[in-house]
Amino acid sequence: MTIQTFDIDPAWHDVGAVTDIPERGSRRVATAQGDVAVFRTGDGQVFALVDRCPHKHGPLSQGIVHGHGVTCPLHSWVIDLATGQPTGADAGKGCTPVVPVRVQDGRVLLAQPVMAG
Numbered sequence: 001m002t003i004q005t006f007d008i009d010p011a012w013h014d015v016g017a018v019t020d021i022p023e024r025g026s027r028r029v030a031t032a033q034g035d036v037a038v039f040r041t042g043d044g045q046v047f048a049l050v051d052r053c054p055h056k057h058g059p060l061s062q063g064i065v066h067g068h069g070v071t072c073p074l075h076s077w078v079i080d081l082a083t084g085q086p087t088g089a090d091a092g093k094g095c096t097p098v099v100p101v102r103v104q105d106g107r108v109l110l111a112q113p114v115m116a117g
């Protein structure tokens with residue numbers, strides 16, 4: 001992976017253009033600490049979670065994004081993108097770690113602690 005640091009705070013790493021993530025979709029980013037799922041919602045917000053469902057570690061990056069949630073492709077738990085917590089009947093049954101993410105000048109930036117370079 002090429003890391004671009006130009007006028008971006010070096011504590012954050014550029015992982016691509018926000019437009020590389022389909023609207024109401026996601027993209028998987030490989031890091032030394034494991035895969036991260038970066039989501040783009042229908043209202044244009046971007047969220048990032050460790051790409052691992054709290055149930056049986058299903059790949060959330062392959063789930064269906066709706067509102068600010070994602071439905072896991074394996075057993076259909078719904079995970080809140082902002083908190084990593086399951087919702088509805090599965091609330092309180094674990095949590096997927098949230099990865100700090102932000103968008104600057106159309107680029108998606110992930111926080112340093114999850115990135116290897």
Ligand code: FES
Pocket residue numbers: 053054055056057058072073074075076077
């Ligand atoms: S692994 Fe995600 S709902 Fe079972």
